[in-house]
Amino acid sequence: MMARSERERSRVGDARASLAAALAAAAADFHRRGWCLGTSGNFSAVLRRAPLELLVTGSGLDKGSLGPADFVRVDDRGRPGEGESGRASAETLLHLAVCRQRDAASVLHTHSVASTLLGEHFCEKGGFTVAGYEMLKGLEGIRSHEAEVFVPVIVNSQDMQALAREVERVLTERPEAPGLLLAGHGLYAWGDDLPQARRHVEILEFLFELILHRTRLAPFGG
C-alpha cells in the first residue's frame, strides 16, 4: 500500500516537473519576443481535473528567468496546496475561470504591445472580429480561412473576483471565442493541452500584429 502511494506521488511529481518545465520554456520564448517583459504575463496548467488543481506562476516573478521552482500548486479556489511555499499569481482566479468555462488544460496570459494596444482600442466596442486569414485555421475547430472569429475585450480591473466573474460571463456569451483581451493588459489564451495553448498564443499574437498594422492609419485615441 505504502509503495503504491509512493509510486503515485512520484508519478504526480513527474507530471508537475514536466508541466513546470514546459511552462518555463514557453515563458522563455514569449519573453524573448517581448510578450511578457518584466513581471507581466502568467502561465498555468491543470494538474488534476476533479477536484481542479492548477500549477500556476508564483506572484510577481520576472518572466525572463522562470525556473521549475517558480510555480505554485493551487486548488479550485486559488489557495496554495499543502506543502506549497510560494504565493500564486494574483490573476490565478482568471486562470481558474477559463479552465472551468473552456475545460482547458492550460491557460497562457501574454502581454505584448499589440495585444495591449488592441485591447485598449477596441474596449468600448467590447471586442473585434478577425476574418479571412489562413492563420485562423491554427485555432482548434476552425477549418477554413473564411471563418470569422470574435475576440472579446473586457475592461481591466484590480478586483480579481469581479474580473473572474466577467471572464466567465463573456466566455459564456461567446462560446466560440478563442481567447480574450483585458483592455490595456494583454491576452488570455488556452488549450486542450499546453502545446495547443502555446500555439493559440502564437496565432493570436500574430493576428493582433496584422490588425495593428491595418489600424495604424485610423485615428487612435490618446
Next chain:
Amino acid sequence: MMARSERERSRVGDARASLAAALAAAAADFHRRGWCLGTSGNFSAVLRRAPLELLVTGSGLDKGSLGPADFVRVDDRGRPGEGESGRASAETLLHLAVCRQRDAASVLHTHSVASTLLGEHFCEKGGFTVAGYEMLKGLEGIRSHEAEVFVPVIVNSQDMQALAREVERVLTERPEAPGLLLAGHGLYAWGDDLPQARRHVEILEFLFELILHRTRLAPFGG
C-alpha cells in the same frame, strides 16, 4: 546483391536524414523570426526526381519544434510512401505543383505578417512588382537591381486540388516569378536546392518588409 541494396537503403536514409535536419533548421530560424508561428508554414525537399518523391512536413505540426521525425515521404500525388506513419501537410499538393512547374528541389512556405498583408492588399490586382532594389540580385538568374520582378498573388482556398491547379496556371503564365503569395496566407518560394530556397525566402521576406513600409501610408482596405 543483398549488401548492395542495404547500402542503397542506407544512402537514401542518409539523404533523407540530412534533408530533414536542414528543413528543421530552416524552420527553427523562420519561427524565431515570426515567419511560421503556430502551425503555419510548411517545408519540403525532393527525395527523388523520377518518379517524384517529396519529404514534407507532417500535417498540423507546431513549426517551432520540428524534429527530423516530423517529415513524411510522399509520392507524386501526395500519398505517404510505404512504411510512413505520419500524415503529410494538407498543402502537399501545392508543393508538388511548384516542384513540377519549376523543377524545384525544395519548396518553403512561410507565413509572415508582411507576406500575409501584401497578399491581401494586392490580391485584386493579381500581384505586384518589385523593382530597383539590389536585394533582387540574390534571386536566381537576376543580375541587376534594375530588374523588375512580378510577385503573383492567388486567391486563397481550402480546395487543395483547385488551388494546386491555380498555382500551376499562374506559374505557367509567369515563368519569371521568383515566388508567389496566397492572399492572407503567405509566401511560397523554392530553389534548385534547399539552401537556395531558404535564401529566396529571406530575400522575398526582406523585400516584402520594404514594400510594407512604403505602402503603410496608402489607405489599406479593411
Next chain:
Amino acid sequence: MMARSERERSRVGDARASLAAALAAAAADFHRRGWCLGTSGNFSAVLRRAPLELLVTGSGLDKGSLGPADFVRVDDRGRPGEGESGRASAETLLHLAVCRQRDAASVLHTHSVASTLLGEHFCEKGGFTVAGYEMLKGLEGIRSHEAEVFVPVIVNSQDMQALAREVERVLTERPEAPGLLLAGHGLYAWGDDLPQARRHVEILEFLFELILHRTRLAPFGG
C-alpha cells in the same frame, strides 16, 4: 586577524564578481533587443553604501561584448578605487546622482529607438504621463493600472557635472518618477536591487513602445 581580512576581501570579491556577471547578463539581453547598440548604454550596481562605492561599466566599451572585467569600482565622486586599471564611463556621475536620490542599488541606462525618440518628442514639455496600463504595476510601489506615472525628460548635455545636478533636481521635484529620459539619449532606470532595476528597464521600454505606436500619427518634429 590576517585570516579574517582575507575572508572579508574574498567575500567582497565574490560580491563584485557576481554583480559584474549579472550586469553583463543584463547588457547582453539589452544588446540583443537593440537597447544598447555600439557603445551606448551603461550599467552599475552598488558595492558599498557608506561610503558609496559603485561598480560601473568602463568608458567607451562596446555593449555587445561586456565581460566581468569590463567594470570599474569607483568612489562616491566617480574616482576609480585603489587598484582599478580601467576608466569609468563618462556618465558615472549620473549613476551616482540617481543612487543618492533614490537610494538605488543598481542603475541601468538603455538607449533604445523608442526612448530616444520619446525623449526628443517630449523634451519641451519636460516629460510625459503614462496612465491606464496594467504594465505599470510592475514598477515598484504601483498597485493599479489606474496609476498615472510621469516620466521626466531632461535636456541632454556633455557637461556631466551640470547634468548630474539636473538629474538630482528633477528627481527631487518628481519623487514618484520611476525613470527619466535624457532627450535624444535614452532611459535611466534603477531599483532596490539589480533584478528590480532590470525589470524596470523592461517595463519602461515596453511602455515607450506603446506610446511610440500611439504618437506615430501625430506630427513629429524634425
Next chain:
Amino acid sequence: MMARSERERSRVGDARASLAAALAAAAADFHRRGWCLGTSGNFSAVLRRAPLELLVTGSGLDKGSLGPADFVRVDDRGRPGEGESGRASAETLLHLAVCRQRDAASVLHTHSVASTLLGEHFCEKGGFTVAGYEMLKGLEGIRSHEAEVFVPVIVNSQDMQALAREVERVLTERPEAPGLLLAGHGLYAWGDDLPQARRHVEILEFLFELILHRTRLAPFGG
C-alpha cells in the same frame, strides 16, 4: 631562415584565422538582426597595409552561415592572392576604395530595411544629415550630441569600377562622412579596426531606424 619564414607564415595564418572568425561572428549577429539576409552584405578586414591585402567574403555566399573558410585574400586590385581558391565578392573594389580613402582596417556592408529605404528616399538629395543624437558620439572622433553628420547617398550601379570611383569621389568630397549609402542597397561603414567598424554599423543602423520612424509620416515616393 627556413624556421623563421615558417614562423612568419604561421603568424600571418593566425591573423587571418582570427580576422575571419571575427568577420563571421559579426555577420552572424547582423544576419540575426535582418541586416544581411540572403546573399546580401559583405565584410572585409585588412591583412596587410603595404601593399594592401584584404580578406573579404567570397562571392554570392549566404550570409547566415559564413564560416572561416568563406573569405578570400585579395590584392590591392581585388585579385585573389596566390593559393586562394574562392572568388571574392563582386563589391571588393568598393571595399578597397574605402580602405584607401579612409585608411580603414575593416569595411562592413550591411543591407537592412532601414538603410535600403533611406538610401532610396534621400538619393536625389545626395544624402541626409543626422544631428542632435547622443548615439553620434559612438562614431570615432565625435565628442558631442550636438554634432551634425552628413550621410552621403550614391546612385546604385552594377559597374563596379564606376561605382568605386564614385565612392572615392564622395569620400574625398565628404571627409567627415562616417559611412555611406548606396541607394536601395544599404550601408558601407568602416573603422580603424574590426570592432570599431562593427560598432559603427550598429550605431548607423540605429540612427537609420530613428530617421525612418521620423520620416514615416512624410510622403514616401513609390
